[in-house]
Amino acid sequence: MEQLSKYHENKPHRLKRITWYIVNATIFRCLPGMPLRYIRNALLKAFGAAIPWRVPIYCSVKIYMPWNLSIGKYSCIGPHVELYNKAPIIIGDSVVVSQGAYLCTASHNISASQMDLVTKPIILKDRAWVASDAFIGMGVTVGEGAVIGARAAVFKDIEPWTVVGGNPAKYIKKRILKNE
Template sequence: MENVALNEYSEKKPKFIKRILWKFINKTIFRLLIGKKLFFVRNALLRIFGAKLHQRVLIYSSCDIFAPWNLEIDKFACLGPNVEVYNKAKVVIGANTVISQGSFLCTASHDISKNLLPLISKQITIKDRAWVSADTFVGMGVTIGEGAVVGARSAVFKDVVAWTVVGGNPAKFIKKRVINE
């Protein structure tokens, strides 16, 4: 194996100033806008920074969003308390979808086939009526199908088929999801 000099590593920092400004707002003003009644102010801040949000989206004030300009959320979806969205690439969340507390959506990783481990990223898509339960990790390039449920504390590295329930680390099929009403 040849010598690796990680001091030679660098990555592009697009929208660097915008990122710094957003990070400041996300960690201060955004966090102070607590409660469901102020959701529209939080959403307005996200839209100013380029997020594409339906008017009726609930994003808790404790959420940490890396790049609002890479975030799209459809109607009646929710990002619960302490959700982290590391969206170097797009994160697209469908209608009536819940991302529960403490979950981490991560669109980036490093290419382990290269010595300098360059950053790579791929979009995460979570379709309509899905539920990502508490404290779940969703990795880059993953699509969670319509109506799918990811069990609490799961780690999802591969696509989840629509209308299934998965869980564990790594997440595996548990059963089909059937609505009884």
């Protein structure tokens, strides 16, 4: 344990991070409903998020660093989603991140004595769906049109137009749209 006593993590944007934490825990959460999404999105934009005005992001969403968040048009971030984005989270167009999902861009190097922080971005390509309570780990790219099943834990890239589920997530089937 002695090695961990020397652990140090560089924390850039400390004041900005503290200010956002207070805003996200108070004002952001006190603006419920879809009509107030414009005010929530204005707050996110003020802190550097790249998002369209009309994207619904529920007031219960917890975002670690808005300046590391990019969301495309027609996407939706559902209730109680947590975006732990020490590295960028890039969400494409028409993506749904359902209630309780957790996207985590950071971990620790378990091969180093001080378990240094490591970060990698998460990318959700157009038309993907992350279902309820799913976990997406750092460095994962979810391909276009892919579906991450409820409560799945994803640690590796997911091919486009596939459905995965379980822990760890495994291939279930191809996703085929019948009306297109």
